Amino acid sequence: MIKNIQIATLGGGCFWCTEAVFQKVKGVEKVVSGYAGGNAPGRPTYREICSGLSGFAEVIRITFDESTISYQDILVIFMTTHNPTTLNKQGADRGTQYRSVIYYHDETQQKIAEEVLTQIEPYYTDKITTELSALPTFYEAEQEHQNYYRENTQQGYCSYVIEPKLAKLRKLHADKLK
Template sequence: MTKDKLEVITVGGGCFWCVEAVLNQIKGVEEVVSGYMGGTVPGTPTYREICSGLTGHAEVVQAKFNPEIISYEELLVMFMTSHDPTTLNRQGADVGTQYRSVIFYHNEEQQIIAEKIVEELTPYYEKTIVTEISPATTFHKAEVSHQNFYENNKDKMYCVVVISPKLAKLKKLYASKLKE
């Protein structure tokens, strides 16, 4: 499939290192980039500015995927079940609006699918799903040190304690959908 036939998904579910590691495992996902979206300040934000919580941006991952291999709907289900969509502005120890659960849709079809997935998953959670569903805005690529973080830092404590268990859960739930 040519690059121009790939579709785009942009999601945030806490620290982008986790979401990036998850999406990188899925068959049909061709490119995964960590970055920032949804803020209100002009210019290109830095990681330090995002971490202040004052820019309004969320840490997100933008991925290009082959819809002939994996659908947008399947990706959203895998995303929603790989983090806790019921905690407002936090994932584990990461707290602040920059760590919110969010789906940024790129067209009306993606919006409809996102709303449907949240509705379908709601009965499986004891608490209310608080995942924001918003139109995509300007995507700002994060600094190089944040790209492929898990692959480059598997021995770091955050990766061992937080990311590796998420990947084990992903493998348990979706083994047939993962890259070899």
């Protein structure tokens, strides 16, 4: 089968969480943690992002094979493994850097994202606050933020924050997992 490689860029709170989720999904070839959507000059650093003043969001860039998993399925997994109804926060993580955001790469992705947001909204009691915007410049995060969960499974944040997200992924999307 010929691969149809596509890219999605999403932010759903801490990038360690969203990275860990998508590394488990069939058809996902690569997940890179990074930053997008800010207004600070030059390449941002994690320290600048954590200040909440840079305007950047913690995001992941997902390289996936669309002949195995669709962009729509990627978005449904994304929207159901984080809370898209809390503005600028996920759990205890607070600030604009933790906002829920879908950065589309082209008009087709924009249209699919709009459809998914419309279809999924009735499943939530509160209004979805996920930002939908054209992809700005993506900056890869520092090396210590790549594969964070895989390399730090015993760390407290991984146990208390990431593990429940992975449990939710297994419960809701078992058919999409590697």
